[in-house]
Structures are given as structure tokens and as C-alpha cells.
Amino acid sequence: MGKIRYRRAFVKENIEVCRDLYHLYLEVDMKNVEPGHFIMVWIPELEEVPMAPSLYRDGVMRITYKVVGETTKYMSGLSIGDEIFVRGPLGKPFDLSMNGRYLLIGGGVGAAPLIYAAHRLAEKNYSFTYVEGVPNKGYKMFIQEAISMGGEAILYTEDGSEGFSGLPTDYLRDNINDYDMVLACGPEAFNKAVYELCRDSKVNCQISMERIVKCGVGVCGSCVIEETGLLVCLDGPVFSVSMLREKGYDC
Amino acid sequence: MGKIRYRRAFVKENIEVCRDLYHLYLEVDMKNVEPGHFIMVWIPELEEVPMAPSLYRDGVMRITYKVVGETTKYMSGLSIGDEIFVRGPLGKPFDLSMNGRYLLIGGGVGAAPLIYAAHRLAEKNYSFTYVEGVPNKGYKMFIQEAISMGGEAILYTEDGSEGFSGLPTDYLRDNINDYDMVLACGPEAFNKAVYELCRDSKVNCQISMERIVKCGVGVCGSCVIEETGLLVCLDGPVFSVSMLREKGYDC
Amino acid sequence: MSRANLEVELSGVKLRNPLILASGFVDDDPSLLLRAWKAGFGALTTKSLTPKPREGYKPPIIAFTKAGYLNAVGLANPGIESLPHLLSKLPEEAKVIVSLAGSTPEDFRYSSEKADKAKVDIIELNLSCPHVKGMGMDIIHDISYSLEVIESVVSTSSKPVFVKLGLTDTYLSLVSRALDKGVSGFTIMNTVRAMAIDIESLKPVLSNVFGGLSGPAIHPIAVRMVYEVYSEFSIPIIGVGGVDDWTDVIEFIAAGASGVGIGSYLFLRSVEKIDVLLKGVEKFMVDRGFSSISEIRGIAIKR
Amino acid sequence: MSRANLEVELSGVKLRNPLILASGFVDDDPSLLLRAWKAGFGALTTKSLTPKPREGYKPPIIAFTKAGYLNAVGLANPGIESLPHLLSKLPEEAKVIVSLAGSTPEDFRYSSEKADKAKVDIIELNLSCPHVKGMGMDIIHDISYSLEVIESVVSTSSKPVFVKLGLTDTYLSLVSRALDKGVSGFTIMNTVRAMAIDIESLKPVLSNVFGGLSGPAIHPIAVRMVYEVYSEFSIPIIGVGGVDDWTDVIEFIAAGASGVGIGSYLFLRSVEKIDVLLKGVEKFMVDRGFSSISEIRGIAIKR
């Protein structure tokens, strides 16, 4: 019970990538935060929201977030030294145990847990390709970081302002058979497209899903993936395509 | 919290030593019951009373008890296969770590934890003398047992019907300087006499004390040793003479 | 291992075992209810449904304390009209308790008329939510108002009606008077109003400040209430509160419960884990020579 | 480590720190009270004393549950006449709260007159013991009777009078009306009526069947009551219930308590162990830059 308590997190940096996209660096002591895990970020005056760290190393957690509403707006105004509160880690992370060729494919801010996964894969010397899809070049997040780890990194922009023009799912469609494992995270439509491609080509795939997380611990039912009975916060957020299929995500 | 729960104890034997003195053998699974520890014996229809086992080995606990009131009377009527309930172990046991010459001196049923201590000392190959004081030869409890372990065993009867005539404290008075450590347990007057002898001759001594134990876990105050602020159930039941002295047992 | 019969009967409704999904736990989506049924519950309780859908409070809606959990979900629910949809995936044989919440006798009558037409077995009136003004404890603290609510449902419904009690000074007299009105049984108990302050921020954790305490903390209170009600009235009871392992299930039954609600057990545990409880209960029965749950029911009552 | 000032004031009584030995814990013998004082408490509460000595219930008088403890001591106590003896070993500077129990206003007046003459700083009226008929919850459930009891003491006593509350439906209105009668503060809270059934024997553990739940289980309820009372009335409060580590002490103070009672913490722990709590509180204050307890008091109240 007493397990899930808040920890104080001190803002070290809060960097604007582009108008509504930020990297927040937090000094916080938390054990065992793996790629794909999420934490709950609590702003006592406002709300508590789920975030999947884009890195956690040496007591510093990076949260890459998009301003979409009140809480993320508030976060964008945080300054160095401010304190917020986090609890976690929650959920089940990516399974990175298989030694093989990984494709990491992120839609928008969904890239956050994937770049963290890339770090882990690089540490293990597993080969990976990192594909990031963003609206335009201003939103480019982790391409440089992926390259510096020795991975292959491919950018897709919707407006063609840099890298390939189009959606990262285009890459997946064309190269799916070159990989042993696909890791994906993005908006629902993106995830669905990844799901269908991997289901049909029978490639191993894990997708980090997003729903409204309220309790974060599997009791309120808010984060259910319709039709499947699966809970994002407890059974996920990372699900294998085969699990989703078995539980009726197709319906 | 959940720690102290009852265990079912099955009666294996309930042997009458003499009119109001019995050995009760219980089959019960309990961890780490050491000589000097006490357990609470619960008869759901009646009461719960403290007892210091006279042996615990291979899942069988021996309780040597004297019938003094309702609960012990009830216990004397238990038959093979009956079940009662026990919780523990509670309190602090005898410290048997010193390698030296031990004198174990028991008054009446107070001999119970001492014979258990004798077993432990024998296992360690420490030398000991076991002295038991009882009203008459019918009450003789553990003399044979002490001898069979290779210890010296001396009986005192109040009526002189066997062994030495008189009180075991007589033995202590005369031989106190032959020992490095005295372990004692008996009625209050006996304990007090042992206390004074050991205090004056500065021999190491541990005495197991008796008071009314109600909660057994240090909260109700019922088992206080007057003047000292010491609790039999939590600080004891085994106390060193130096601790008793420091806390004002003399007053 | 040999088997024991875990079936129980609750006001004429036969359950395959005494475990009942408590109201408010992963029970507001058809696929979640189906999953819970497949996990092996004897019956499922829906989230408390109000005449209109409710949003509920903002997160944090839960807090962890040393001995239990706090929640202030705020009766978030999809509304009574969603009931047929909620039950749409369940197989014919599934047993369902619909939980109703509201502010007035009219609210409850409105919802119970809908419930009456749905495939539900028991109607449970939640009069005891401790963190929504006008919808829970405010009702049960007022016995005559509670009786009006109860009457509005019992008088029109064809299903057995249970009242969900919270901890109040006067619940025993409510029980007695509710029985006179034709209530079939009681669900005992709801959470207890409580709160937690986070030591890092020095702020109340719950966005609503106050919430309901559940989990092991309240179990001894729930056992006492079940025991008191059963020893006085010998009626059908669902014991809920702090079941954390199979011994707690047996404890409720020994105190007089026929059904046992499972709620906070599901914090950080998937519903399939109730299997551990079922196996534990069955093993206990076999080991101790009980062949049916009814042999254990109320066995601890001291007369 | 640098130091923080732990002193607090409670209705004009200065305590060296906020920790107060709760009523009923190793407090019915002069040597035990002395030991507790030496262990470092800011004040000591006596066992609830009745006009005549009481035997109390037969063991088992305590039970262990997963989340807390149950007790049914039955108000065993040496009687009010023993008060001077009980306090006889304490040094001049020791702060003492005498707890009184009884059935009638006359009982309380009788005892408080004795208490008034003894070296005590505060008189606490225990109106909330949950397991003795006619002596606890039976009083506090009846507000006007409680007020009679309170008046009988307040009207004659020269000492500050605290009322010890239990969890009841109406405690906030009792607080408001008791303040009108001249009560100085409140001790919040007593144990909650509860029980445990032993799974091995399938029998209630306590000889009295029902007892009072204490320990971590009730802490979130106690914090809520302190918070509710403090935010409404801003009066002196002793928070008691489930303190298990220093964070619980801070939580009580942040909710509005000035003093913090230590009770179940002492299960299987000697009184000297409160040192750990004191050190923890002090370290927290130094780390977080608080120089006095009053800076933390009520800090969590949301306005």
C-alpha cells in the first residue's frame, strides 16, 4: 500500500523545442524507471497527468511533453529550481530482452519513450533504427541523439520541411520485413496503423497506448482500451500486437 | 502489525507429573522460540495466559504448567488431539552467548525455561549445573533430563523427601563463586533472593520474572515491575541483575 | 486437491462463488465487465450509476496510505441509460448487481425503473459514498430520508434490493427499519471519509481533499458491522472492505456474510488475480473439512 | 545536524515538543510515567481514570490486524484516587494530561475535582471509548448528554479542559457546542469500534468480541477530523491515531494539530523509541527550513 508516494522533483531545465513542445529536466530520485514506464506528474494546484520519461539517468529525468491543456500549459511555465511532484514508475515497460534488429517508430511526442528505449538498446549493443514523425522540422526532437548513440535515425515531416515527407508509417510499410521487433508510440490513429501493419506481416511489435489515465493503478477503469478489457495503466501502456489482437482490438 | 497471529496447536500428550503439575506436548509450527521466550496460550472459551516453553524441538512444544486457576485447570483436562491456540514467541530470551560455567536455578514450575536453556547449553557443550527446588519429590520435573544431557543436576525438596532438604537458594549461597553466569526463574520471593545474592557477590545473573501479563506486547502496563518502569512482556521476561538494579528494583 | 462447493445464495440468486466485484472497480465498460466475469467472480457490481452521466473529480483521485487507499472519484459514471450497453457483452449466466446513486427518491426511482428492465439480479442502493455532497453519507445520516429513498425503489422494483451501508452511528436502526420496508439485504460497507497530506508538498493529495478510505484499514470495521447485523437480523449480507487475502474472505463469512466484495484488492492487481483468493478459500475448506460455504457462515457468532 | 525548535503551546501549556503519550499506554504506574517522561515526551496522558478502580476485560485484550491493532482493555485503571500516587515520581517540570472516564456528569465532576488538586496541566474527558457500555461512545453519540458532562467539569475546573473525540456522525456540531461551553481544545481521535475473527479457531479474538481499532488503519480518518476541526475552528488540537513514523507527526501538524499523541507506535516498542520520531521531525524541519512547529501547523489547509 504505502508504496506509491510522491517524490519532490526539482526543475533543472525546461527547454522549448518549438512553440508547444518542451523538454523538462527534473532532478528526482526514483528507482527502476524503464523505457515505456510512465509516471504521474502532480501539480498540486491543478492536476495530475501521466508522462512517459524520454530519459532517466543519474537522478535526472527528462520529460518531453506537448502543451495540450491546462496542466501541460502550466508545466511550460516552470523555471529552474521550481518543484513539482511525481509518483511512479507505473505500468509495464517495453520488453527489450530480445537480441535482434529493432525498429523504433514514434509519432509526435510519442517518440519520448522510444528514444529512452534507444538508449537502453545502445547500451546493450543491439542494432536499431529510430524513426521520428513530426509536423515540421521545428518539432524535430531526438534525431541527433539517436545518431550520437550509433543508431540509424530517420526523420519524417508532414510538410516535407526536412527529412522524408510523409508519415513514419510509410517507412514501416516499406521496411517492415527488415526488423525483428517494432516498438511504437504515437497518437491513436498512428498506433492503429502500426498495429494493422504488424499484425498483417506478423512482425513482433510492442505499442505504447494512450488513454485518459486517472487512477493509474488499475481500479477506475478510465483508461480501458475499448472492446478489449485491457487497461493502459495496469496491463500497459505497452502492449504486444498479439495481445491486442487476442483481446479484440480489431473489433 | 499482522505479525502476531495465532497458530493451531494440537495436543500430543498431557502428562500429569503430580496433582497440579503437568507437561503438555503441543504440535505447533512456530519459528525461533528460544529458552526464556514466552508464548500466549489461548483457550477461546476462557482466557489467554503466558507460558514459557520448557522445550521446543522438531515442531513439538512442551509446556510445563502448574494448575493455579481457571485456565490452567482447563488445560489439565486437555486430551490428545484437542486443539488450542498459541501466539508468540514474545519477550526477550536468556542470553546464552557467554562460554563459561552456568548455574541454572529454578523454583517450582519456574524450572520450565531453565531446562530448555540446559538443552541449548548442552548443544553448545557449555558446562552447567541444574538446580531444581520443589515442595516434595512428587514434583520432581527435570532432574533426569538434565543428567541425561551430561549436566550436573541437584534436587532440593522443601520437605526433604528426596535430594537436599531446603531451598535451591541455599545452594546458590554456598556455591555462587563457582559460576560465571546464573540463570534463575521462580516465584517472586525466590527471584528476589537470587537477585540479592547475585547483586552482592557481583556474579552475572539473568532472572526470568513473573507479573500479570495481559497484552504481552508492551502497551497495557499490567506487567510492570514496580518502581523500575520495566515491563516483563517487552523488556523481559528475562532481566539481568545489573539492569534490575540500575532501574531501582532495590527500592 | 479435492474440491469444495463454493456456491452461495443471495436472496434467491445463486452465485458460483461468494466473490463479488465491488462497485467502482473496473466496471464501467462492457469489455471490463466481461473480463471480470471471465476472471471468475460470482457476481459483478456496476459502478454506481446516476440518472445523468457524471464527470467526477480531477486527478489525483486516489492516494496511498500505509494501511489502505483513499479515493475521491466523485461518482464518475456513464449514467443509468448506459446500463444495457454496459451489460451487452456478458453471457446469459452472469450475475449482475446494479449499483444506483442519486440525491432524491425520484433519482433512485428513475434509475431503478431502468434497472428493472435490464438483465440485473439485484439492485444495490449506494447511500453511503463519503465524498460527494448530497449523494452519499448525507443521505444515510438522515434515517427518514434514507427510508424514503428505499421505499421509492422497493415499492416499484421486482428485484431484490440491497442497501449499501457506510459507517454511521445509527446504522443498526436503519437496518431494522429498512427491513420493515422490504429491503432484502445489505452491502457492508462503503469507504470511510478520510484524507492524506503529502509530506513532500504539504498539501492534501486528493483534488477533492477528502476521500473514502478502503483496503485493509477498514476490514476490522467491516467485519464488526457484518457481525453486528448478522447476529441481530440473520439476513443476506455482502461483506466488503479490505479483503486482501483469502483469510479475509473466510473472516467475512464467519461473521455472517454470504457474499464478499472485492475492491481494493485490485489496486495494482489485475482481476484475474482473484483466482488466488478462490483457491485459498477452497483449500481452507478442504483442509478443514467444510463442504459448503453455508457451514462457515456466521460460525464465529458468540451467543 | 543543526537544530530546530520543537516547542509547542497547548492552551497556554508549554511543551518541549509536540509528542504526547496517548491515554492507555504504559501509563498506570508511577515508574512507567517517569520512564516515559525521561524518554522525551512533551507531555504524558494518564490512563483514563474512573471514580472507582476497574478490573477491565480478560485477555485476549488485544488483536493484531493487517493494518492496525484492536484493543478491549475495558478501561482497566486504578481509579482517580490513585492520581497523586501515579504522578509521585515525576519531576516538577513534567507536563501531565489527566484522562477521565465515567458514566455520568457526577462521575466526571467527582474525578475532575480530584484532578484539579493534583499536579496536572490539562484535563481530558474521554467520551469516546468504543468498547465499554455506558462509558464512551454511548455518551458522545448523545450530544446533549455530552454537553452536560462537559459542563459539569468546565464549570468547576481551573484547568484547561480537552474533550477526546471519537468518530461520530455529528462530531463537528459537538465541537462547536462544546466550545461554547468553554472547552479549550480537542483530542482527536479515539479508536474505532471494530473486531477480528481468528482464522484458526474461527472465533472472535477479543474476549469482549468488540474492541477499538488503532494504528495506521485509522490515521487517515484522524487526519481528516483534525483538518476539518482546525479549518473550521482554529483551536488547540491534539492529533492522535496511527502515528507510525515521523511523517505522520508532520501530517497531523500540517492538518492543524499542535500536539501529537503517540499510542500504537508503542506496540512491541519501548518508549525510548520515540527518539526516532523526534529526530525525524527535527531533521525534516532543518532540511526544509522550518524553524518552529507553528510554521507548519495547518499549512495544508486549502482555503
Ligand SMILES: Cc1cc2nc3c(=O)[nH]c(=O)nc-3n(C[C@H](O)[C@H](O)[C@H](O)COP(=O)(O)OP(=O)(O)OC[C@H]3O[C@@H](n4cnc5c(N)ncnc54)[C@H](O)[C@@H]3O)c2cc1C
Ligand atoms: C502512458 C501515457 C504516457 C504519456 N506520456 C506523455 C509524454 O511523454 N509526453 C506528453 O506530452 N504527453 C504524454 N501523455 C499524454 C499526456 O498525459 C496528456 O497530454 C496530458 O495529460 C494533458 O494534460 P493537460 O491538463 O495539459 O490537458 P487537458 O486539458 O487535461 O486535456 C487535453 C488533452 O489531453 C488528453 N488528456 C487529458 N488528461 C489525460 C490523462 N490523464 N491521460 C491521458 N490523456 C489525457 C485529453 O484527451 C485531451 O485531448 C501520456 C499519456 C499516457 C496515457
Ligand SMILES: Cc1cc2nc3c(=O)[nH]c(=O)nc-3n(C[C@H](O)[C@H](O)[C@H](O)COP(=O)(O)OP(=O)(O)OC[C@H]3O[C@@H](n4cnc5c(N)ncnc54)[C@H](O)[C@@H]3O)c2cc1C
Ligand atoms: C513470562 C511468564 C511465563 C510463565 N510461564 C509459566 C510456565 O511455564 N508454567 C506455568 O505454570 N506458569 C507460567 N507462568 C504463570 C502463568 O501464566 C499463570 O500461572 C497463569 O496465567 C494462571 O492462569 P489461570 O487462569 O489458571 O489462573 P488465574 O485464576 O487467572 O490466577 C491464578 C494465579 O495466577 C496468576 N496469573 C493469572 N493470570 C496471569 C497472567 N496473565 N500472567 C501472569 N500471572 C498470572 C495470578 O497472579 C494468580 O495468582 C508464566 C508467567 C509469565 C509472566
Ligand SMILES: Cc1cc2nc3c(=O)[nH]c(=O)nc-3n(C[C@H](O)[C@H](O)[C@H](O)COP(=O)(O)O)c2cc1C
Ligand atoms: C476507486 C473506488 C471507487 C469506488 N466507487 C464506488 C461506487 O461507485 N459505488 C459504491 O457503492 N462504492 C464505491 N467504492 C467503494 C467500494 O465498493 C467498497 O465498498 C470499498 O472500497 C471497500 O472495499 P475494499 O476495501 O475492498 O475496497 C469505491 C471504492 C474505490 C476505492
Ligand SMILES: Cc1cc2nc3c(=O)[nH]c(=O)nc-3n(C[C@H](O)[C@H](O)[C@H](O)COP(=O)(O)O)c2cc1C
Ligand atoms: C491498549 C490501548 C488502551 C487505550 N486506553 C485508552 C484509555 O484508557 N483512554 C483513552 O482515552 N484512550 C485509550 N486508548 C486510545 C488511544 O489513546 C488512542 O486514542 C488510539 O489508540 C489511537 O491512537 P494510536 O493509533 O496512536 O494508538 C487506548 C488504546 C489502546 C490501543
Ligand code: FES
Ligand atoms: S487509469 Fe484508472 S484503471 Fe487505468
Ligand code: FES
Ligand atoms: S502485559 Fe501489557 S505491557 Fe506487558
